[in-house]
């Protein structure tokens with residue numbers, strides 16, 4: 001399995017992948033992918049296995065103070081066009097990660113998260129923040145609020161394939177984002193706000209934008 005920077009030629013395969021992964025959430029459009037690659041080519045990774053795209057991780061840089069606890073996926077990405085990417089911010093925002101259902105639980109997600117952490121370090125950004133889906137929540141929604149669901153995942157009583165994975169990747173759970181992604185039926189629109197702090201962040205040093213070539217060599 002190889003993790004590499006996403007290229008325009010990967011758009012069709014990335015769209016197919018999102019279609020295989022999500023039943024209710026529509027894939028990015030060609031225009032949205034193009035806009036993403038235009039704004040921040042350094043932040044987009046794919047996982048390739050035997051020449052096939054089996055994973056995707058989409059990120060942008062944001063000014064976290066502009067969003068905080070009350071943001072939605074649409075507000076942070078400007079409806080998936082990613083022109084909210086702002087290099088004066090010091091937060092890497094994870095806007096999408098998905099792995100082909102056929103190859104899950106083999107470390108592809110870990111590889112994509114590792115690539116993101118490397119990017120965060122290489123850029124001297126302070127942290128990675130994301131709104132994580134809670135795909136198991138709909139099964140228990142009649143019995144508990146999403147806050148209780150997430151806490152039970154954190155203390156190990158409920159298994160959620162996304163939040164459990166993210167906690168295992170060293171992220172901290174910071175609360176529930178309500179109405180984050182209304183199309184996400186499984187999570188009933190909710191998401192978990194998660195954060196990973198870059199231990200190497202140096203506030204006195206500026207943000208560094210690595211070349212895609214350098215990143216390709218370093219992943």
Ligand SMILES: CC(C)(COP(=O)(O)OP(=O)(O)OC[C@H]1O[C@@H](n2cnc3c(N)ncnc32)[C@H](O)[C@@H]1OP(=O)(O)O)[C@@H](O)C(=O)NCCC(=O)NCCS
Nearest residue numbers: 097098099104105106107108109110132133162164165168
């Ligand atoms: C979340 C997601 C990206 C994880 O991808 P993945 O490739 O399965 O991730 P990994 O294989 O690295 O880790 C998943 C689990 O497999 C385990 N695992 C990894 N390699 C393994 C191996 N070789 N043998 C056994 N288990 C392994 C991990 O420890 C992890 O366990 P956990 O769930 O108890 O934490 C994937 O489930 C997915 O695409 N979900 C749908 C899309 C989605 O909701 N994305 C999140 C948007 S916020």
